[in-house]
Amino acid sequence: MEKFNIVEGLAVPLDRPNVDTDAIIPKQFLKSIQRTGFGPNLFDEWRYLDQGEPGIDNSKRPLNPEFVLNAPRYQGARILLARENFGCGSSREHAVWALLDHGLRVVIAPSFADIFFNNCFKNGVLPIVLEAERVEQLFQATEATPGYALSVDLPSQLIRTPDQGEIAFEVDAFRKDCLVRGLDDIGLTLQHADAIRDFEHAHRQAAPWLFEKQD
């Protein structure tokens, strides 16, 4: 996993509540058995005017000029501004892979769906929860100011705005540590392999039926 320290870049405002994982990456693209290559199909149904299918050349497809990600001023954005309940719907991690593959490393929203939120951390994407009014201010500033770029400083838990503003944000200490150090949490857990084995042994004694008849 790529380490996350300070991420600087343009913010792109996606002004819709309840953006679900089907919208982030439509299901026809879930058939891939890879982790990469989802970027061109991020928000596919909103981004293009035709219907996307795996394997077709996305660079030849007609873009929807109305969709914010297509606006020239937001090209290369690294930070997504979103509304409440972002990432609701299925557990597909492909949604995060698509954001990452497109170059987005931060999502700022008033609230997130739980599984999506969790999946972000596993892939080096930082989801930041801010109060709805704060998010609204960022939306307004981003829309009003072409080239509006933010600097997201994870170690100090601050978002810096172009006008020298600083917005503090909360993040779980364990998750922060994993992101900053780019740690693989399977390796971390396996440091406790003995504890897992001991637990498993006691669990088997207490509830042997959970370990029977599994073929």
Place this chain on the structure above:
Amino acid sequence: MSGRTLYDKLWDAHRVRQDADGTALIYIDRHLVHEVTSPQAFEGLRMAGRKPWRTRSILAVPDHNVPTTDRSAGIADPVSRLQVDTLDHNCADFGITEFAMDDPRQGIVHVIGPEQGATLPGMTVVCGDSHTSTHGAFGALAFGIGTSDVEHVLATQCLILRKSRTLQVCVEGELAEGVSAKDVVLAIIGRIGTAGGTGYSIEFSGSTIRGLSMEGRMTVCNMAIEAGARAGMVAVDDTTIDYLAGRPYAPQGELWQQATSAWAELHSDADAVFDKTVTLDGAAIRPQVTWGTSPEMVVPVDGRVPDPDEESDSVKREGMRRAMQYMDLKPGMPVTDIRPDHVFIGSCTNARIEDLRVAAAVIRGRRVAETIKQALVVPGSGLVKRQAEAEGLDRIFLAAGFEWREPGCSMCLAMNADRLQPGDRCASTSNRNFEGRQGQGGRTHLVSPAMAAEAALSGHFVNVSHSSE
């Protein structure tokens, strides 16, 4: 000290270690696997030179990509086929039990787990699929995970979790005739919203819930995730135990006795405190129909499509406008004037034998309306299909003009060939009505099996709850 909730009990019984920062390592008893969210996890395992920690805790099945028509020639779409083949190879390589596509037990992962008795009370159950909440109906802690966590469970049999808050949803009273578990859960979501359960585990309780069959409880827990909660659960009672007795993976003999006496503890203590409680009057619930593109956009069948202008919250108002436009509906329109042209009876929400029985009872001796372009019945598993055929339900559906298919996810999410065309309008027993869910440009109305069946026959939504007429 106050008593513990069911969630607390399940959590405590699986905690391997607790860290000072509030995270805990939680042991997983059952890991269900399907073809869409597992390939990258197996790949990760291989790349790190790791092996599954406890192979026998895993049960795998392909369901999302499988065709629901004749399978003897395999899967036509090469991309779908590769994903299903990849699952087969991974299971063979690692020695994992798989109900492959041609196995009579194959079906939707959330249907086959309980059907086999592979989901048991007191278990922690995970799957790379958000509707894993379904299994909570058995007094289990069951929730969906992403692919990185699938790999984590494969490698360590554990997950790093933080305890959620607890929400009790208490539904009291006897349901009116024609009102089902689906209507109950849609009414709950209508009440608390799609983010109402975010950060919580929900326990569904009250006399209405206790009165539901296991199939009904699974329908309710299935949609806990649609209310934002990763896990939904129901306490164990005789209904739970009766359902499990004699299932292939359930304990037998002496162990069955031991297990059932342990399961008797799987309920919240009388003095347990929940972080939040919501109460609904079960007797007042009417058959529900979603009108929009989020499950919270739901109204009773005898109601009307709402008017966005009456919504004070501007973000919500915009969302309603967009949904209304996508769904091509007018504010104030009676729900019974909505005319679906497709009907889908299936999915992990409503494709169990009881759902098919209810739908068949509505349909018996009648014909699908002329205006319906396609009416599909997709059983939740091969065993559900076989049982339905033994009862003659397939003949009722076929005689009425429904198609009778092979088991799988099918038009719930349209990853296989079953999908809506732009502008198609579908009465669906599934759980998600998001834009494009059943096919790009398709419009979905979530309803119960009885409501879907009646819509197929009448060509528009009809109130199936006679007692309220």
